[in-house]
Amino acid sequence: ASLSTCLTQAEDLPQALSAALAELKELWRAASVLAVVFDRGDTPTLTATEPGLTWQQLPAERRQALTDLCERPLLAPTLDSSGAGIILEHPDGPMALWVDLGDQRPFSSEDQLLLSLLAGHLAQGLTRAHQIDQQREIALVLQRAILGPSQLPEGFAVRYEPATRPLEVGGDWYDTVSLPDGRIGIVVGDCVGRGLEAATVMGQLRSACRALLLQDASPARTLMALDHFAAGVPGAMCTTVFCGVLNPDTGRLTYSSAGHPPGILAHPDGTTVLLDGGRYAPLAVRPGTARPEAACDVPARATLLLYTDGLVERRRRPLTSGIDQAGEAVQAGRDSAVDDLATQVMERLAPAGGYDDDVALLLYRHPAPLEMTFPAESEQ
Known part of the structure; x- marks a missing residue:
């Protein structure tokens, strides 16, 4: 049971192997335990x-x-005067495991049977850890391929941060859409679930939302149409989305929210406003129902923060506390460049052990009006 626990709780394959060796050393009260993987490299990989x-x-x-x-059969122990070795399968090649008892006692027949059983269990656990690593990396590659890199409009900055291992990549996304009339669609969403399935659902919803915004630049009608689309996509139900349309010339923002955390508008005078209007249920919960819409003005030098719940949600803490902390982080960096501010917000809100949910973040800073001073001419 202890070996199973250390294998399942490890963050990655190397950590799983190190934890397993420590468990075997404790079990036999051994002088040392080591594992050597004979991969294709010139030098075998040793863990001890x-x-x-x-x-x-x-x-x-x-x-x-x-x-x-x-050269020995798999899971067949070999003895010498100080301990025993056994060969088992590792995802990178054959792995020799050695338990050194020193001069404590000889390796008994019961020890040999136990070593064979545990080595088989270890091989299965390492294979599972490797598969989890691969699935996570595939999902992360897919996520990053969908999200960018892309050319952002002036004044925008974005970030995506996957959850700390061993947790999986999720279905969070952001998007900016340049609309035909010069306005900009802005979207941040969060699919339910994790892993490759969530990333795949996210890709479908992101593409559909982009197409719908280009067809009808109304956030409420876009989310209504996305409701119907999501109802036909397995795993898309209860996705949350903040959808907005911004006029970069005037700062006018129209938005609608499908159960998403409220946007944060940080004014240059130090005040903060939550964009909690235009709010209704997450996607596909009640398709066909008219969605509300709200509007606000983003004044010059103000900063808009949109995000997914991984940024602000923590166990045993009210969600409002995390939202307040995010607002304070934006205000603290209001004199920073918007891209630097994105990094500052992610770092300031990160838990000590890293984010336990993936995070998508979008920032927009509305530019100040151009001010020019001309010297007075004596002739005028």
Whole structure:
């Protein structure tokens, strides 16, 4: 049970192996336990319970004994005077596992049976850890491919941060859409679930929302149409979305929210306003129902923050506290360039152990009017 726990709680494959070796050392009260993976590299990869130990530092006879284990059948223990070794499958190649008991006692027949059983269990656990690593990387590559890189309109900055391992990539997204009349569509959304499935659903919803905005630049009608689309996509129900249309010349913002956390508008005078109007249920909960719409003005030098709940939601803390903290972070950096501010907000709100949910963030700073001073001419 302890071996299973350390394998499932590890953040990645190397950590899973290190934790398993420590567990085996404790079980046998061994002097040391080490594992050598014979991959395609020139030097085998060594993991040991002794910190800093390398393959080259092992005695020549031990290196040869570990190499010879590769010729043995899988999960068949080999004994010598100080311990036992066994060969098992690792995702990167054959792995020799050695348990060194020192001069405590010989390796009994019961020890051999237990080593064989645990080595088989370890091989399965390492395979699962490797598969989880691969799925996470595929989902992250897909997520980043969908989100960008792209040319952002003037005044915008975006960030995406996946959850800290071993948690998976989720379905958060952001988007800016240049509309035919010169206005800009802005979207931030959050699909339910994690992993490759959530990233795939996110890609479908993001593309559909972009197309709908280009067809009808009304946030409420866009979300109504997206309701119907999401109802036919498995896994899309209860997705939250903030959809807005911004006039960059006047700062007028029209928006509608499908159950999404409120946008934050930080004014240059230090006050903060939550964009909590135009709010209705998440996508596909009640398709066909008319959605409300709200509007506000983004004044010169003001900063708009849109985000997903991973930025502000923490266990055993009210959501409003996280939203307040986000507003304070934007105000604290109101003199920073907008791209620098995006980094500052992500760093300031990050938990000590990293984000436990993925985060999408979009910032917009409305420009100040152009001011020019001309010297007075004496003739005028």
